[in-house]
Amino acid sequence: MLDRLETLEARYEKLNELLSDPEIINDNKKLREYSKEQSDLGDIVQAYREYKDVSSELDGAKAMLEEDLDSEMYEMTKSEISELNIKKEEIEEQMTILLLPKDPNDDKNVIMEVRGAAGGDEAALFAGDLYRMYSRYAESEGWKIDVMETNSTGVGGYKEIIFMINGKGAYSKLKYENGAHRVQRVPETESGGRIHTSTATVVVMPEAEEVEIDIHDKDIRVDTFTSSGPGGQSVNTTMSAVRLTHIPTGIVVSMQDEKSQIKNKEKAMKILRARIYDKFQQEAQAEYDQTRKSAVGTGDRSERIRTYNFPQNRVTDHRIGLTIQKLDQILEGKLSEVIDALLIEEQTKKIEQIGE
Secondary structure, three states, X not given: OHHHHHHXXXXXXXXXXXXXXXXXXXXXXXXXXXXXXXXXXXXXXXXXXXXXXXXXXXXXXXHHXXXXXXXXXXXXXXXXXXHHXXXXXXXXXXXXXXXXXXXXXXXXXXXXXXXXXXXXXXXXXXXXXXXXXXXXXXXXXXXEXXXXXXXXXOOOOXXXXXXXXXXXXXXXXXXXXXEEEEEEEOOOOOOOOOOEEEEEEEEEEEOOOOOOOOOOHHHEEEEEEOOXXXXXXXXXXXOOEEEEEEOOOOEEEEEOOOOOHHHHHHHHHHHHHHHHHHHHHHHHHHHHHOOOOOOOXXXXXXXEEEEEEXXXXXXXXXXXXXXXXXXXXXHOOOOHHHHHHHHHXXXXXXXXXXXX
C-alpha cells in the first residue's frame, strides 16, 4: 500500500507542475482533465502526508525511550506513543477506504425522477413527500435544486417530478436512492382509519457531459407542440413545448415547463443525455451483476429498497436491514444516518472483495 501511495504522491506533484505549464493552461481539455485528476488525488495525498508525519513523530518518541529519562518524562513519552499509535491506525483505515475503487460518477450532479406508482392519489402524495425530503437534504448539504419537469395532481402530489441537484459529491450520496419506496399510513381520505400501502419509484442518474455521450443530430427527432395543463387543455398558443426522441435507443423526453422553446429543448437535452448515459450504465451493471451481486443493490430499479411506516414512526432500509425510529426527521431531510450506513456497507463489501 505504501508503494502505491508514494506513486500517487509523485503523480500529484507532477500534476502541480503540469497545471502551471502555459501549454496546458491554454488547452481546455487537458486543463480540465488534469485538474480533475489532481482534485481526485487530493484527499489521499493529504492523508498519506499526515501518515508520514505521524510515523516520524512516533519514531522520534520511541527513540526517546532509549534515552536516560526521569520517570515523569518516561510516562509522558509512553502516553504520547500510545496516542500516536491510535492516530496512525485511524489514518491507515482512512487511507484503505480512500484507495478503494471509486465510482467515476461520484462527484457529479444528479438528475432525479420521482414518480407515484401503486396507490393512486396516495402514491402521488408520497412522491411529493419524497421530493421535499430530497430537497431539504440537498439544502442541508449546500446543493442547488432545479426543478425540470412536473406532472402534479389536484390533491397536492406528483404523478412525476424531475429535478436536478447541483453540488460536488451529489451522486456519491444520492445514488443509493434508486428503487421502489413503500409507504404505510392512513390516508387523510380514509374514514375507517385503515393503513394503506402505496409506492413511489425513484431514479437517480449522474449528469452526463457532452464529452461523455456523443449524440448525433441525425439520431434525434425533434417535435414541437403547445403546452398543456391538467386535463390536457392548452395553456398557451405558442409551440414552446418540445419532445425529443433518440432514435437508436427509443428514449423520449418531453419538456414544457418553460415558456421558451429554446429553454425547453436545453432542459430536455440534459435529461435525454442523462437517460442515454444511464441506459449504458445499467446495461454494464447488469452484466457485472451476473458474476457478482452489487454491494447494496443500487442497480435494480424494481427493487423495493425502503419502507416508511407512519404509525410507528419507522423507516426500514431492506438492503442492509437498517431500522430507525425517526421517520419524522428523515422526511425533513435528515437522511445522513441512512446514507452513511449504506456507504459504510458498500465500503465494507469492497474491502472484502479485495481480500478475496
